[in-house]
Amino acid sequence: PDRGQGLxxxxxxxxxxxxxxxxxxxxxxxxxxxxxxxVMQRTADEIEDPEMRQSFLTNVPVNQALQALLP
Structure with a gap:
């Protein structure tokens, strides 16, 4: 992190x-x-382009792992 800008x-x-x-x-x-x-869902909600949003949710490994844990 750089001067409080977050992770x-x-x-x-x-x-x-x-x-x-x-x-x-x-x-x-x-x-x-x-x-x-x-945080994943809020970040996805901020992505206006539907294809990019879907890519964020399905192609990013940590997001895949998180979704696999959802009921």
């Missing part, structure tokens, strides 16, 4: 937190997963 790939970071929490059976796993999915 370069926050979804990746949140998913990594989820996987670590999950591996240690830590109750924070659910919150980390929920946050990662929320």
């Amino acid at each position: 370069p790939f926050p979804i990746d970071t949140m998913f990594a937190c989820y996987t670590v929490f999950q591996a240690y059976d830590d109750e924070r796993a659910t919150a980390a997963l929920h946050l990662a999915v929320t």
